[in-house]
Amino acid sequence: xxxxxxxxxxxTFLLLSFFLLVNSYSVFAKKEQISxxxxxxxxxVDGVLDEAHWQKAxxxxxxxxxxxNERGTPPVKTDAYMYEDGTNLYVGFIAYDSxxxxxxxxxxxxxxxxxxxxxxxxxxxxxxxxxxxxxFVNPLGAQGDLRMSDTDxxxxxxxxxxxxxxxxxxTHEGYVVEMRIPFKALRFPENKKDLTWGFLLMRNYPRDxxxxxxxxxxxxxxxxxxxxxxxxxxLSELASSKNVxxxxxxxxxxxxxxxxxxxxxxxxxxxxxAGLDLRWGITKDAVLNATINPDFxxxxxxxxxxxxxxxxxxxxAEKRPFFLDGASYFKSSLFELLYTRTIAEPTxxxxxxxxxxxxxxxxx
Numbered sequence: 001x002x003x004x005x006x007x008x009x010x011x012t013f014l015l016l017s018f019f020l021l022v023n024s025y026s027v028f029a030k031k032e033q034i035s036x037x038x039x040x041x042x043x044x045v046d047g048v049l050d051e052a053h054w055q056k057a058x059x060x061x062x063x064x065x066x067x068x069n070e071r072g073t074p075p076v077k078t079d080a081y082m083y084e085d086g087t088n089l090y091v092g093f094i095a096y097d098s099x100x101x102x103x104x105x106x107x108x109x110x111x112x113x114x115x116x117x118x119x120x121x122x123x124x125x126x127x128x129x130x131x132x133x134x135x136f137v138n139p140l141g142a143q144g145d146l147r148m149s150d151t152d153x154x155x156x157x158x159x160x161x162x163x164x165x166x167x168x169x170x171t172h173e174g175y176v177v178e179m180r181i182p183f184k185a186l187r188f189p190e191n192k193k194d195l196t197w198g199f200l201l202m203r204n205y206p207r208d209x210x211x212x213x214x215x216x217x218x219x220x221x222x223x224x225x226x227x228x229x230x231x232x233x234x235l236s237e238l239a240s241s242k243n244v245x246x247x248x249x250x251x252x253x254x255x256x257x258x259x260x261x262x263x264x265x266x267x268x269x270x271x272x273x274a275g276l277d278l279r280w281g282i283t284k285d286a287v288l289n290a291t292i293n294p295d296f297x298x299x300x301x302x303x304x305x306x307x308x309x310x311x312x313x314x315x316x317a318e319k320r321p322f323f324l325d326g327a328s329y330f331k332s333s334l335f336e337l338l339y340t341r342t343i344a345e346p347t348x349x350x351x352x353x354x355x356x357x358x359x360x361x362x363x364x
Contacts, residue, residue: 036234037083047169057081064217071217080201089181093119097174105139113138124198125188129226139175141168150226194236198229243281286354
């Protein structure tokens with residue numbers, strides 16, 4: 001009897017382990033390898049898929065509902081088309097809608113379209129299933145772009161901004177969106193001739209509830225999301241660009257005062273300072289940032305914050321370009337290792353950030 005008791009537990013454990021292994025394998029085995037078409041032709045980014053070569057693009061239908069139901073049937077039809085020309089990635093969406101009057105869209109500033117109907121591209125350019133880029137476009141062409149990480153749950157950083165083109169147009173059948181994303185706006189391995197990227201195409205369809213539709217179905221029992229992405233192949237000999245950006249700055253400051261109250265203002269002297277910012281894409285996966293006598297005043301108006309009767313310092317999101325490259329290295333789901341807003345008036349600075357073969361670097 002003792003013999004059967006001692007062997008039954010390991011046997012049960014082995015059977016359970018085998019079941020979990022098979023179940024896990026069944027999730028990851030569903031990844032599709034999709035070959036991306038190369039077409040050496042550009043498009044007019046106008047929200048109209050009227051170029052004849054779109055017919056030769058890689059077709060990716062969005063057939064799965066991820067929210068609110070897991071792997072459900074989408075309430076609307078969505079077709080996507082993709083191709084590249086060695087310099088840019090082109091994506092077109094045809095988002096059908098039986099009642100176009102219900103489409104939610106406004107002309108908005110960048111990164112403010114989260115309540116609208118949107119179509120989304122997410123790409124994992126290093127295929128490490130840890131980080132990626134997100135591109136959002138609403139039916140009127142408004143943009144949103146983010147860097148995301150998936151090391152401990154999906155986390156997005158809206159402070160990252162790229163230079164890319166998009167357009168959208170509402171039609172009697174729904175709406176159409178076109179994207180043109182330059183490869184020089186992305187980072188990807190430099191030392192590989194043929195690349196494989198993880199990718200996801202999505203559509204947010206907010207009606208009575210928010211429906212999320214994608215080209216693949218997420219398994220909610222699997223914690224990571226990027227590890228479930230389909231794979232995009234056929235990316236080879238992508239155009240390299242050094243991508244040098246020089247940003248000169250000139251600031252002027254004058255202090256006026258009143259010797260007597262009441263009285264007239266007395267003009268003070270004007271103090272001027274010049275500075276220069278450099279961003280150099282040394283390779284596709286390494287970027288050098290440098291700054292001399294930088295103007296580190298707010299680069300955009302901060303949201304109004306009040307510090308009356310508070311026991312903590314006001315927190316402002318980082319928006320200054322010098323600090324944005326590689327900022328995700330200092331963040332986790334638990335805490336932020338470095339709050340760069342405390343760095344106020346440096347004379348000069350330089351840093352090298354990059355990622356290759358799964359190794360991230362950040363040198364200051």
